[in-house]
Amino acid sequence: MSLLEIENLTRNFGGVTAVANMSFQVNTGEIVAFIGPNGAGKTTLFNLITGLIKPDYGTIKFKNIDITGKVPEKIAALGINRTFQNLQLFNGMTVVENVMVGAHRHGKQGLLQAGFSFPGVAKEERFILAKAMEKLELVGLTDKKDIPVEILPYGQQRLLEIARAMAMEPKMLLLDEPAAGLNQGETDILGDLICKLPKMGMTILLVEHNMDLIMRISHHIVVLDHGSKLFEGNPGEVQNDAKVIAAYLGEEIV
Amino acid sequence: MPLGNELLQYLLTGLTLGGIYALIALGFVTIYTVTGHINFTQGEFVMLGALTSISMIKLGLPMWLAITVAVAIVGIFGAAFERVVIYPARNSSVVTIIIITIGFSVAIRGVALLLWGTQSYPMQPFSSGPPINILGAIMNRQSIWVLLLSIVVVITLFIFFERTVMGKALKACAINRLAASLMGISPQKMSLFCFSLCASIGALAGIFITPITTATYDMGLMLGLKGFVAAVLGGLTNTTGAILGGFLLGILEAMGAGLISSGYKDAISFLILLLVLLNRPEGLLGKPERDRV
Amino acid sequence: MKTKSTKGFLQRNLSIIFFIAIVILIALLIPNPYYLGNFVIIGIFTIVVVGLCLLMGYTGQVSLGHAAFYGLGAYSSALLTAKVGFTPLLAMVIAAVITGIVAFLIGIATLRLKEHYLALATLGSGIIIYIFFNEQVNITGGPSGFSGIPYFSFGSWQFDTERSYYFLVWSFVLLAIIFARNIVSSRIGRALRAIHTSEIAATCMGIPAFQYKVQIFVISAIYASIAGSLYAHYITFMSPSPFGFQASVEFVLMAAIGGLASIWGPLFGVTAVLFLTEFLKTVVPEIMPSAGGEYEIIFFGLILVIVMIFMPEGLVGGIKDYFAKGKIKKLAIKVNQDLAEFPENDLPSDRNKGVQ
Ligand SMILES: Nc1ncnc2c1ncn2[C@@H]1O[C@H](COP(=O)(O)OP(=O)(O)O)[C@@H](O)[C@H]1O
Ligand SMILES: [Mg+2]
Secondary structure (H helix, E strand, O other): OEEEEEEEEEEEEOOEEEEEEEEEEEEOOOEEEEEOOOOOOHHHHHHHHOOOOOOOEEEEEEOOEEOOOOOHHHHHHOOEEEOOOOOOOOOOOEHHHHHHHHOHHHOOOOHHHHHOOOHHHHHHHHHHHHHHHHHHHHHOOHHHOOOEHHHOOHHHHHHHHHHHHHOOOOOEEEEEOOOOOOOHHHHHHHHHHHHHHHHHOOEEEEEOOOHHHHHHHOOEEEEEEOOEEEEEEOHHHHHHOHHHHHHHHHHHHO | OOHHHHHHHHHHHHHHHHHHHHHHHHHHHHHHHHHOOOOOOHHHHHHHHHHHHHHHHHOOOOHHHHHHHHHHHHHHHHHHHHHHHHHHHOOOOHHHHHHHHHHHHHHHHHHHHHHHOOOOEOOOOOOOOOOEEEOOEEEOHHHHHHHHHHHHHHHHHHHHHHHOHHHHHHHHHHHOHHHHHHOOOOHHHHHHHHHHHHHHHHHHHHHHHHHHHOEOOOHHHHHHHHHHHHHHHHOOOOHHHHHHHHHHHHHHHHHHHHHHOOOOHHHHHHHHHHHHHHHOOOOOOOOOOOOOO | OHHHHHHHHHHHOHHHHHHHHHHHHHHHHOOOHHHHHHHHHHHHHHHHHHHHHHHHHHOOOOOOOHHHHHHHHHHHHHHHHHHHOOOHHHHHHHHHHHHHHHHHHHHHHHOOOOHHHHHHHHHHHHHHHHHHHHHOHHHHOHHHOEEOOOOEEEOOEEEOOHHHHHHHHHHHHHHHHHHHHHHHOOHHHHHHHHHHHOHHHHHHOOOOHHHHHHHHHHHHHHHHHHHHHHHHHHHOEEOOHHHOHHHHHHHHHHHHHHOOOOOOHHHHHHHHHHHHHHHHHHHHHHHOOOOOOOOOHHHHHHHHHHHHHHOOOHHHHHHHHHHHHHHHHHHHHHHHHHHHOOOOOOOHHHOOOOOO
């Protein structure tokens, strides 16, 4: 069953067509990778799906609901969360607080209830904390929980963003270059983590430049160039497609 | 008076006010584009220009010399302000800079109160003679000076930005600060120069309006706010927009005061500002900007 | 079991208990009603500034028009009691509702704007309301104002002495601080701080940023409104002058001096500023006898500039930073040591390599 259906999606920036008439589908439980050179439109595609920018044309359907042009918080509420290529952590907060923001939607108590300290508030707070700690455990940052995020090393900041996004327990998780800046050890941990996510009920869209990682973990690959879909297939097919090899993979694959 | 005449009268009053607002708005826009800061002290430069020139005249200087000296003093003051206050805080957040420039303008107003007291100071119009009658509406001779000044300043600035090395460097900074610094233009020097320039323009505006309005220690507050409103109406990053915004605001205000109520004239200008901001946050002539992820 | 939870309660509320003790101590130590009157004003301003800090410090949204909400509360209370005959408490509640509605309308209109634009929009809204106070002479009495506002009362309980009013106002300050602290330490508070640092990331986490901004804007306006009501029943005379742009600026300055992102900062900011003002009012005329007017604002402005340049987090933040620096340094060293255990560590500058 397809979870995400994208049809004829188009977005221009001035004269640049960042995403051009793109269509594809993602099935529940898949790990789908998007590859292509810088400027191919991968991040723009993610921004369109999460509602940060509006498409000029085309539709996005998630769980058969049309989410085209909806505001980000509504889209998130349907169960889509993401990480950012340029980290967007909440500086000034601790590691665990960042993840607790990700778990925001597990709470119901509003501003007034919080202000008057209604009985449910403290209980809910414990629940959110527990959720956050669970996700920190998954990325191995439990012992860093009270550290201000600013002083966390870069690689761990990337893992933290994934933990924060997971804390919402989304149906679909979009990872924008999660391995950028990670060392080999960290990349391996990341790969293992991503592989586990479908079993936890998450469908993964992944933008990555690290081909080893992609070939190892993804079920399906979409190749983008200048905003258009150039090729689509499983890792084996992508690896063997002459066009793709010539244009993008170069020697690195050999 | 027939309605046609009345409207013409308001239009002329509005043009005078608009000329002053346009000059102050130019100061806001130039500083904003070059340095990225909103300088709430701009209005105080206007006040300092006016009161300093009055003191110079009192000291016995001939009027035009007094004006020149006053503009120079305020220009130097603007540069000093940049070095002592803005430079150390240049990497602070937008809100911090807003608070700092507001705080400093409060301090300047206090100093002015100490030096000049609360009374209002009149000033001789630059040329004597009865007001000029234009199709039944009356225009002060000083108003013509104000309009002339705004035209001269705009043309001078235009030539400066387009034809001189310094002006081009400033423009480069305004377009892209980082790229400009890579080209060997020092954004810090440009910022210093820019504050000095805008302080001088503000001072000129204050001096030219004083024969019409008189000068007081707190005149900068409202004038500064109006200049900011005009700048935002025009798009905040757009020199032409600032000038148009200034005149638009001046004319609307004069019409509002005449046709609706003089007590509500400021309310009318701020209401217009809100309406513009809500419908076109980028101002009438600005380009919309987007957050980039 | 029971003792354990009592101990936790004490620990969590240590600063509150300390605060209550100081409030009582001041009342005991200062018999002179004039000085106690200063503390009434400090209390009233603190309520406004705590609300402003929720908005500016935590949520990162500027307001240069808060004096208008303070004025709306004051005028509504004054008119409802003096002219309509409501009891002060009822009037205070209705005033808060009126102010809340006005703030809601202004909020939904302006809070999509950012930074300079928001500053200007709130400033403009404030000035429009201020002009309304001046010009609606048949309602507000215009610039010359009106008197005859009753003292605050609570059933048959009259707050007509400085001392009783002092306790009334500081009870409200206590409530204001506790309410703000509860918000800040809740999931809503975290969401507000998230909106402050990255609104984009916050909305992607499912936080309705705009809705929360409007809510906190309304709450902070209601803080100002309640403070205004307290002011009206204290002064018992109403004129527009304390509610203009100047006052809005002063609230922001007090908030900034205390520390925008802090719950206790307002207390220090307001106290520091008002004490300094009083001090200068007595000292400056002795040094410069010729000076007249409110020249003490010079120092007010200068101190603010200095605080903002050297302690952008305000007095409370600055002091906290001073103590925290050592701790953070140690943490950073530890983290770097952990990092050194991965010898093959890629430098961040190597990222983005791969398919090109
Ligand atoms: N907010 C924006 N404004 C203008 N141009 C943009 C914006 N976002 C992306 N672009 C342009 O769209 C194209 C695709 O960019 P992006 O989606 O970031 O590529 P990728 O993530 O694949 O490297 C680029 O040419 C980029 O310059
Ligand atoms: Mg990208």
